[in-house]
Amino acid sequence: MPPEANRTPRSARIEARIAPDALAVVRRAAELQGRSVSDFVVAAAEAAAHRTIAEVQIIRLSVEDQRAFAAAILDPPEPAPALAAGTTPAVTAVSFRIEPLGAAHDRKGFCCGVAALDRYLHELATQDIRRRISNCFVACDPAGTVAAYYTFAATGFPLADLPAEEAKRLPRYGMLPAGLIGRLAVDQRFRGRRLGGGLVIDAARRAAGGDPAIFALVVDAKDEAAAAFYRHLGFRPFVSRPMTLFLPVATALRAVRAAAAAAEGA
Ligand SMILES: CC(C)(COP(=O)(O)OP(=O)(O)OC[C@H]1O[C@@H](n2cnc3c(N)ncnc32)[C@H](O)[C@@H]1OP(=O)(O)O)[C@@H](O)C(=O)NCCC(=O)NCCS
Numbered sequence: 001m002p003p004e005a006n007r008t009p010r011s012a013r014i015e016a017r018i019a020p021d022a023l024a025v026v027r028r029a030a031e032l033q034g035r036s037v038s039d040f041v042v043a044a045a046e047a048a049a050h051r052t053i054a055e056v057q058i059i060r061l062s063v064e065d066q067r068a069f070a071a072a073i074l075d076p077p078e079p080a081p082a083l084a085a086g087t088t089p090a091v092t093a094v095s096f097r098i099e100p101l102g103a104a105h106d107r108k109g110f111c112c113g114v115a116a117l118d119r120y121l122h123e124l125a126t127q128d129i130r131r132r133i134s135n136c137f138v139a140c141d142p143a144g145t146v147a148a149y150y151t152f153a154a155t156g157f158p159l160a161d162l163p164a165e166e167a168k169r170l171p172r173y174g175m176l177p178a179g180l181i182g183r184l185a186v187d188q189r190f191r192g193r194r195l196g197g198g199l200v201i202d203a204a205r206r207a208a209g210g211d212p213a214i215f216a217l218v219v220d221a222k223d224e225a226a227a228a229f230y231r232h233l234g235f236r237p238f239v240s241r242p243m244t245l246f247l248p249v250a251t252a253l254r255a256v257r258a259a260a261a262a263a264e265g266a
Pocket of ligand 1 (some may be wrong): 081082085086112113114117182183184185186187190191192193194195196197198220221222223225226228229230232233
C-alpha cells in the first residue's frame, strides 16, 4: 500500500505565489518524479516542515551550560525532597493510573486553567502522537477522569564546544540524548495531590525503561510559576535559557529506589 493511502484526506488549502522561473524548475522536478505539481509541492513542504521541527528539537547550549550538563552526567545530584514525594504509591500506582493517551479517554472536561494547555489535550495531542512528534501520557482517577497529562518526545544536546581536556571524561558521543517534557498540566480539581511530581517520576521511569538511552529529562517552562515548580522538584535551569531546565534521569531513579527500599523496610 503506498504511504499516502493511510493519510488523512486532504481537505485544507494553501495558496502561494511563485515566480515563473521557479515554477518551471518545480514543474521539471515534479515531472521527474512522475507527480503533479501540487503533489510535489505538498510533499516537499511537509518534508521541510519535519526537518525544521527536528532541528528545533536539538537544544543548543552555551559552553557554560554544556559544562554544567557534563558535570551532572559525571556526578548526578541527590533528588530534591519534593521529587521523592512524587514517588509515593498513592500517586503513582493506587489512586491514579498513568497510561498512554488513547481514543477511549474522555478529555473534553479537562481544565488546568491555561487555555493553550487545555486546547492541546482536547484537540492536538492525538495528531502529534499519530505523526510521532510527541507521545502523551494521562493520569486517570478510578472513575476514568483525566486528571493530568504530559507530553514526552526525544531531544538532544550537542556537547561540541567543550575543550578536549573536559570532553575526555565524557561518553564519546557528539549528542547527548534527553527526553523533553514539552507540556505538563494538572486539572484544577486535582491540584496539590503530588500528581505533577508523579508525572515527572513517570517520565523518568519511562526514560529508564525505554530502548534508546536517555540521560536527562528536559522541560520547557511556559512561565515563571511553572519554572518555580520544576526548580522545586530539583530541575536546574540552563544559564543561557532559564526557562529550559533539566534533571538527570539517574537523580530521579535514586528517588524511586529510595522509596522502594523504604516501602520494603516498612
Ligand atoms: C504546576 C502544576 C503542574 C503543579 O501540579 P500539582 O499536581 O498541583 O503539583 P504537586 O502536588 O505534584 O506539587 C509537587 C511540589 O511542587 C510544589 N509546587 C506546586 N506548584 C508550584 C509552583 N508553581 N512553584 C513552586 N512549587 C510548586 C508543591 O507545593 C509540592 O511541593 P512539596 O512536596 O514540597 O509540598 C499545576 O499547578 C498546573 O498544571 N499548572 C498549570 C500548567 C502549568 O503551569 N504547567 C507547567 C508546565 S508548562
